[in-house]
Each structure stands twice: as structure tokens, then as C-alpha cells.
Amino acid sequence: MGNVNEVLEGRYSRQILLPRIGVEGQERLGQTSVLVLGCGALGSVMAEILVLAGLGLVRIVDRDVVEPSNLQRQALFDEEDARLCMPKAEAAQRRLRLYNSHVRIEGIVADMNPGNVARFLDGISLVLDGTDNVETRYVLNDACLRSGIPWVYGGSVGTAGIAMTVMPGLGPCLRCIFPDPPAPGSLPTCDTVGVLGTAPHLVASLQATEAIKLALGDHSGAGRLISFDVWTATFTAIDVKRQESCVACGRGRYEFLDRDALSWVTSLCGRNAVQISPPRDSSLDLSALAETLAEVGQVAFNGLVLTATLEGHDVVIFPDGRLLVRGTTDKTLARQLAARYLGY
Amino acid sequence: MVQTMKILINSKEKSVPPNTTVAALLSQMEINARYIAVELNGIIVDGQELARTVLQPGDKVEIVRFLGGG
Numbered sequence: 001m002g003n004v005n006e007v008l009e010g011r012y013s014r015q016i017l018l019p020r021i022g023v024e025g026q027e028r029l030g031q032t033s034v035l036v037l038g039c040g041a042l043g044s045v046m047a048e049i050l051v052l053a054g055l056g057l058v059r060i061v062d063r064d065v066v067e068p069s070n071l072q073r074q075a076l077f078d079e080e081d082a083r084l085c086m087p088k089a090e091a092a093q094r095r096l097r098l099y100n101s102h103v104r105i106e107g108i109v110a111d112m113n114p115g116n117v118a119r120f121l122d123g124i125s126l127v128l129d130g131t132d133n134v135e136t137r138y139v140l141n142d143a144c145l146r147s148g149i150p151w152v153y154g155g156s157v158g159t160a161g162i163a164m165t166v167m168p169g170l171g172p173c174l175r176c177i178f179p180d181p182p183a184p185g186s187l188p189t190c191d192t193v194g195v196l197g198t199a200p201h202l203v204a205s206l207q208a209t210e211a212i213k214l215a216l217g218d219h220s221g222a223g224r225l226i227s228f229d230v231w232t233a234t235f236t237a238i239d240v241k242r243q244e245s246c247v248a249c250g251r252g253r254y255e256f257l258d259r260d261a262l263s264w265v266t267s268l269c270g271r272n273a274v275q276i277s278p279p280r281d282s283s284l285d286l287s288a289l290a291e292t293l294a295e296v297g298q299v300a301f302n303g304l305v306l307t308a309t310l311e312g313h314d315v316v317i318f319p320d321g322r323l324l325v326r327g328t329t330d331k332t333l334a335r336q337l338a339a340r341y342l343g344y
Numbered sequence: 345m346v347q348t349m350k351i352l353i354n355s356k357e358k359s360v361p362p363n364t365t366v367a368a369l370l371s372q373m374e375i376n377a378r379y380i381a382v383e384l385n386g387i388i389v390d391g392q393e394l395a396r397t398v399l400q401p402g403d404k405v406e407i408v409r410f411l412g413g414g
């Protein structure tokens with residue numbers, strides 16, 4: 001085994017040289033399991049950094065497929081992934097396994113919701129937020145507080161970015177700062193105002209740094225809210241205090257976990273798409289479904305996800321039973337399609 | 345004579361009339377208070393306190409927006 005260690009010490013020698021890490025710190029990294037929730041601009045950068053840095057397990061959960069508009073800033077994916085509508089979690093897993101074979105990498109194609117979040121947190125020491133919408137972050141905040149798992153919030157739109165570590169029991173949580181989620185449609189999103197690749201890259205770098213610090217037992221980032229604009233080169237760091245009146249961490253009420261997970265309809269924040277999740281954890285036989293749907297519409301199955309044109313609407317169907325209707329924000333229409341073709 | 349006082353908003357100096365509340369400052373800047381956090385001299389101002397919190401000369405105000413993209 002000495003040989004293996006020598007190889008690894010060579011591989012990680014530059015970060016082992018850092019007094020804050022050292023051989024012992026590197027070993028701790030190798031024993032740390034992280035969940036990267038969402039594999040867009042933030043998630044793909046964080047996953048890459050942590051896989052290269054030699055974490056023990058990097059679990060990546062993402063619900064989407066690679067689209068051409070991702071390629072401007074998400075360097076983990078390529079044109080072939082977009083052409084094949086590859087699920088991001090799967091594409092990321094394949095790529096990252098080539099980057100570092102010493103790290104366990106789990107790509108899971110799924111949409112995190114109150115009903116399944118506990119499953120993704122199982123065995124995880126810390127969570128990195130790479131989600132692309134408001135609601136999911138509040139679910140994550142509640143789930144992590146309840147399980148006592150630290151998580152690192154990150155967000156980016158336009159040329160702006162923000163990041164903060166939430167350390168349950170030690171520092172403030174997301175709801176200490178933003179007590180209630182902004183209403184859907186009230187915030188600018190990457191799809192309405194655009195995003196420069198460097199802004200999410202910087203957020204993701206800060207988040208990944210926090211992950212490495214947390215893995216090494218350094219909690220100094222808890223409650224330090226960093227916000228910046230890469231274009232004007234303005235950076236602010238505020239030390240936020242925990243609010244005793246906070247509904248979540250102060251009073252221990254996890255409202256976002258109590259919500260009915262049954263009819264989980266999400267209009268994807270500015271994405272001009274609506275997603276319908278199945279009533280409960282399920283798995284679809286997509287190749288059989290492809291045959292059925294071929295009778296009524298144009299269907300393509302790449303072995304991982306099924307894309308089809310049904311009644312003139314572009315849909316993507318995932319093995320976990322989710323239906324994504326593109327080119328609409330009409331939830332009723334999406335529900336109708338789900339009911340007609342998937343039976344829920 | 346119109347009096348003003350100086351405060352710092354996100355590290356930039358700004359002049360406002362005396363007795364300006366945080367809520368009035370936000371509405372003057374056309375910022376919807378629901379989607380931001382305001383920190384005054386290092387402490388987050390509770391949403392319900394924005395209209396009751398009167399700014400003093402030299403106050404340091406940080407306004408942080410929720411960013412949902414990722």
C-alpha cells in the first residue's frame with residue numbers, strides 16, 4: 001500500500017505543501033463525502049475542484065440534461081453531451097472519473113424535493129449548493145438544519161455572486177438573512193438577464209474552498225456572507241449573526257420539508273419550461289415507453305433520457321419519472337401531458 | 345436650508361436627509377425590501393424594523409440581494 005500512498009502524495013503534493021492541509025489534512029479530505037446539489041455553472045465547477053482535490057466521495061445530483069446554452073460557462077460538458085441530451089449528472093460522472101480514479105463519484109439523475117432529500121444526504125458530511133432556483137435552497141436549508149449537516153449557499157446572476165457557509169448550531173442559516181423566499185418570477189435569473197461565466201466560477205471557487213475548510217474542521221467561514229460583482233470588481237464580506245427569531249434555526253420549524261411533495265410542479269425559474277415530478281419515487285422503463293409513445297409522436301431515446309414531441313410540445317422524460325415540458329410556462333398544459341402520457 | 349447627513353451604502357458615500365428610515369432609503373433607491381437583506385453597522389435589520397429604524401450620520405448600510413441562479 002506504500003506505493004499507492006506515494007502516488008497519492010505525489011499527486012496532491014502541491015496542496016499537501018500548504019501548512020493548513022499537510023498529509024494529515026489530505027487524509028481527512030479523502031475521508032470526506034460531499035453532496036453537490038445541482039450540476040450547472042456552480043455545481044460543475046465545484047464538483048471538478050473537489051474531485052481533483054481528492055475528496056473521498058463526490059455525489060452529484062442534477063435533474064437536467066445538457067443544453068447548448070450551458071456550454072458558454074459549464075466546462076465539464078461538451079457539444080456531444082448537448083447533442084445527445086445527456087443528463088448532466090451522468091455526463092459529469094463520466095468526465096470526472098477520467099479526471100481522478102481515486103475518488104468515488106456518484107452521478108444521480110434526480111430532482112431534489114422534500115420527499116427525497118434525506119436519501120441524498122445519507123452518509124454525507126457537507127453539501128454544496130449548485131441549485132438554480134429559490135425554493136430548492138429553502139428545502140436544503142431545512143433539511144441540513146434538521147440533520148445537522150453544514151451546507152454552503154451560492155448564487156450567481158449577471159455579473160454578481162454571493163456565497164455563505166451555513167453551519168447548523170454555530171452560525172446563521174439562510175432564513176436568518178432572507179426569512180422568506182422571494183416570490184417566483186420576482187428575481188432576475190440567468191435565463192432572463194444572462195450570466196457571465198466568470199461570476200459563477202468565482203462563487204463556485206469560494207464554495208469549494210469552504211468545503212475543503214469544513215472537511216478540515218475549519219468553521220471560520222460560517223456566517224460570513226460574501227457578495228461581489230466581477231465586472232465592477234467590488235467585493236463585500238459581512239459577518240452575519242444568527243437570529244434568535246429565525247423560524248428555521250431559531251424555532252426549529254422546518255416548513256419547507258413539511259410541504260406536500262405529492263404534486264411537485266416546478267416552473268423552472270425563467271427557463272420557459274415546466275417540470276412535473278411523479279407522486280412518489282418511481283422508475284420508468286424508458287425503452288418500453290419510447291415504443292408506446294412512438295405511436296403518437298416523434299420519439300428519441302439515448303439510453304438515459306427520452307425526448308419526444310407530443311401534441312407539438314417538446315418534452316423530456318427521465319428514468320425517475322419526471323416530465324419536463326420545454327417552451328412553455330403553462331403548468332396546466334404540463335400536468336395534462338403528464339396525465340395523458342405518463343398517467344399522473 | 346436643507347440639511348443632509350452622510351452614510352455609507354455598500355461602501356459608497358451617500359447623502360440623505362436627517363431622520364431617514366431604512367425603509368425610506370430603500371424606497372428612494374427603488375429597492376423592494378422583500379428580496380434583500382439589510383445590514384446596519386454589522387447587524388441584520390429585521391424586516392419589520394425597517395420602517396422604524398432611523399439612520400444616523402456615518403451609519404454603514406450593506407444591502408445584499410438574494411441571488412437564485414446557479
Ligand SMILES: [Zn+2]
Nearest residue numbers: 173176246249
Ligand atoms: Zn436561521
